[in-house]
Amino acid sequence: MNVRLNQFLDRIANQGVCITGTDTEVGKTWFAGSYAYILKQEGFPVSVFKAVQSGVADNQLTDAHILKVLSEDDAHVCEICPNSFQAPVAPVVAARREGRILHYESAIEQIRRRLSFGQPLLIEGAGGISVQLGDDFDLARIANFLKIPILIVARSSLGTVNHTVLTIEYARMKGLEVLGVVMNDQTREDPAFIIENINMIEQMTGVPVVAVMPYVQNKWEYREQLVQLYRQDGPVYEMGEVT
Numbered sequence: 001m002n003v004r005l006n007q008f009l010d011r012i013a014n015q016g017v018c019i020t021g022t023d024t025e026v027g028k029t030w031f032a033g034s035y036a037y038i039l040k041q042e043g044f045p046v047s048v049f050k051a052v053q054s055g056v057a058d059n060q061l062t063d064a065h066i067l068k069v070l071s072e073d074d075a076h077v078c079e080i081c082p083n084s085f086q087a088p089v090a091p092v093v094a095a096r097r098e099g100r101i102l103h104y105e106s107a108i109e110q111i112r113r114r115l116s117f118g119q120p121l122l123i124e125g126a127g128g129i130s131v132q133l134g135d136d137f138d139l140a141r142i143a144n145f146l147k148i149p150i151l152i153v154a155r156s157s158l159g160t161v162n163h164t165v166l167t168i169e170y171a172r173m174k175g176l177e178v179l180g181v182v183m184n185d186q187t188r189e190d191p192a193f194i195i196e197n198i199n200m201i202e203q204m205t206g207v208p209v210v211a212v213m214p215y216v217q218n219k220w221e222y223r224e225q226l227v228q229l230y231r232q233d234g235p236v237y238e239m240g241e242v243t
């Protein structure tokens with residue numbers, strides 16, 4: 001299909017986007033922070049936001065920290081993610097363990113505050129798309145409220161076609177527009193296998209795979225790679241080559 005991430009520039013620079021994944025730990029934070037950085041470099045500053053994060057431990061970088069450093073956002077980490085819970089479990093469960101409840105109205109208020117700086121938002125979800133962020137809302141409810149589309153970060157490993165197709169179908173069921181899939185090759189898969197999976201996802205869903213991120217050692221390398229990918233033309237991925 002060969003649709004590239006940079007083809008969404010106008011759209012996302014004006015509206016913002018929600019970034020979800022096929023699962024937890026698929027690379028949403030690294031992608032969201034790096035992509036926000038690129039948009040800023042292109043002259044379209046966006047703000048990063050994450051409604052809720054769990055598994056927050058002392059002396060460990062949170063998603064909010066990583067989003068902040070990658071995107072070079074001036075905001076305080078508590079504005080980037082206003083709701084943090086300690087237990088490394090789903091956000092709603094972690095909140096309950098601390099006797100706290102996060103309601104949709106409060107999350108919308110926090111989003112409004114972030115929007116008051118006049119920049120569209122890149123909003124990272126938590127875990128996969130069906131994860132409840134608070135007692136009465138999920139990422140779909142936020143995306144529908146803001147009327148913004150979503151991007152899906154997916155693994156490159158076996159099982160990704162099933163996870164990605166289900167995520168896209170679920171998003172559609174919730175009335176969301178899926179712009180594209182970013183395939184994150186954390187596990188360094190065989191290039192032929194990656195191409196087969198890209199083709200299957202695109203044929204089954206009509207949604208383009210808009211970038212294939214190679215394995216990298218650290219988040220700065222990720223950001224640099226994404227910048228290079230973003231600026232290139234041609235096919236999104238060719239046998240072993242990110243083009």
Ligand SMILES: Nc1ncnc2c1ncn2[C@@H]1O[C@H](COP(=O)(O)OP(=O)(O)OP(=O)(O)O)[C@@H](O)[C@H]1O
Binds near residue numbers: 029125184216
């Ligand atoms: N392209 C990559 N190459 C190598 N390692 C990667 C790559 N992308 C992500 N990682 C690794 O995967 C981990 C998870 O990435 P990230 O924190 O962005 O996932 P996430 O989807 O945001 O997770 P969560 O659901 O907890 O928010 C990172 O700490 C990093 O170690």
Ligand SMILES: [Mg+2]
Binds near residue numbers: 124
């Ligand atoms: Mg994350």
